[in-house]
Amino acid sequence: MVKMFLFDALRAATEEEMMRDSKVFVLGEDVGHYGGSYKVTKDLHAKYGDLRVLDTPIAENSFTGLAIGAAMTGLRPIVEGMNMSFLLLAFNQISNNAGMLRYTSGGNFIVPVVIRGPGGVGRQLGAEHSQRLEAYFQAIPGLKIVACSTPYNAKGLLKSAIRDNNPVVFFEHVLLYNLQEDIPSEEYLLPLDKAELVRKGSDITILTYSRMRHHVLQALDVLVKEGYDPEVIDLISLKPIDMLTISQSIKKTHKVIIVEECMKTGGIGAEIIAKINDNIFDELDHEVVRLSSQDIPTPYNGKLEQATVIHPYQIVEAVKGILNKK
Structure with missing residues (x-):
């Protein structure tokens, strides 16, 4: 067992999957040199470089659309929303593209993209940074939605989400990143559809x-x-x-x-x-x-x-x- 913060567990899951599969990459605002707003991608840029830990402009609709297109062509992108509220700007890409393309293509395309980041009511972050968006996305056909709650399930669920062939919206709570727990040092995965x-x-x-x-x-x-x-x-x-x-x-x-x-x-x-x-x-x-x-x-x-x-x-x-x- 090893003691980890929740943000470290997410980082470990991401790094393990990047090591395992060269098709996995991360993109989003400040995920590279800065290491992510909550340090989920800390030091990954130094190890994997610009093309696998891709810093993007502040343009959620563009880089989410880029990720969905990359997923259609065989890659496995992980989109980090600096705050999940910002992904409302990419709602069209998530609903009309990520959620629909497997169906509207008659199964010719899969969309193995993970869209993850912090959400929920924080500590005085203001209305636009404290939104609860899970019900917004729940209404979209074609998506899987996961809400992690502990370092243990955060790591196992994120690894499973990255390997899944469907688009997964992965909710992390902004006040849980510093939650600490002993988790197994050996690899484990958790099911995405089980309570x-x-x-x-x-x-x-x-x-x-x-x-x-x-x-x-x-x-x-x-x-x-x-x-x-x-x-x-x-x-x-x-x-x-x-x-x-x-x-x-x-x-x-x-x-x-x-x-x-x-x-x-x-x-x-x-x-x-x-x-x-x-x-x-x-x-x-x-x-x-x-x-x-x-x-x-x-x-x-x-x-x-x-x-x-x-x-x-x-x-x-x-x-x-x-x-x-x-």
């Missing part, structure tokens, strides 16, 4: 992902001490959603809370509720409770920003409210 059972329990199912996993675990410390027994699932795959794991849990607990940083309106939680109602509604003993961020642009003011997202005490209150309901 992780974080804790087994019998009282209630808590579904979460990304940074909110850690808020849930803080809430768990309180709940377990008070005699509650929640089951916690980290979704990891936001598209496709692992309904098998979710269904198995709900059939055991019959109650479910979704904790997300996404907006409530049209968010990931809304899609999960629809899937639960479609597939296992009869297993529910209580309506699905959804704890989501406020439907507002993220404020710059620190206290208002904190009030935008869900906190552990709210999770504790919600679980108790359901389980103590007569």
